Amino acid sequence: MTQNDAPLDDQVAVDVSHKVIGVLGGTGEQGRGLATRFAQAGLAVIIGSRTAERATEVANEVGSGVKGMDNAGAAAASDIVIVAVPWDGHKELLESLRNELAGKVVIDCVNPLGFDKQGAFSLVVPEGSAAQQAQEILTESMVVAAFHHISAKLLLETGGPELHGDVLVLGDDREATDVACALANTLGEMRGVYAGRLRNAGQVEAFTANLISMNRRYKGHAGVQITDI
Secondary structure, eight states: OOGGGSOOTTOOOOOOTTOEEEEETTTSHHHHHHHHHHHHTTOEEEEEESSHHHHHHHHHHHOTTEEEEEHHHHHHHOSEEEEOOOGGGHHHHHHHTHHHHTTSEEEEOOOOEEEETTEEEEOOOTTSSHHHHHHHHOTTSEEEEOOOSSOHHHHHOTTSSOOEEEEEEEESOHHHHHHHHHHHTTSTEEEEEEOOOGGGHHHHHHHHHHHHHHHHHHTSOOOOOOOOO
16 A cells, blocks of 8 residues: 555545646746646646746746746636745745735745755744745735655656655645645655644754755755654
């Protein structure tokens, strides 16, 4: 039995097969990797970027059926929106898209990290986390934190080994977290696991710095796997 064949007891099955998935910042490695994998799973995907031209260029490289738009267009045209933009542009972008994202599930996978000669480290976010900042800005949206710990390199290596591991999903809206878990379940042998309220997203985002340190030391692409559930 694979992980996808073994749903968690307290998790509601959600069908996302007919949803349009928008990826803001979809021309960056993480966003592009997620867009590639969702498209590979047969989902309709729109890549968003600062310019429609750049988004369309990357969409054409990802594969047929994937569209490219500017971030506002992608946000408006999608049913579920993933935020995968650099941290330093996170707040400004979301403030500009309040109307386009109203009423939608918004999945934030941004990790507020800094880098110096000693490696990666977590940054202090006044709101507590990138996801909490998103929820404070997007008061009419259902914000979820997820997809922080998947290696972009592995996402982009579609001809490599099957993806496996767990995606930690945090949020305050049950329906929205179930949607995020269902999306995670489309990624090979990965599994979406509810990991708590949005107030706990900061420690999940920060843990990415530890994974980067592990990967640097052991020259791997470590992720997360939860046992005994």
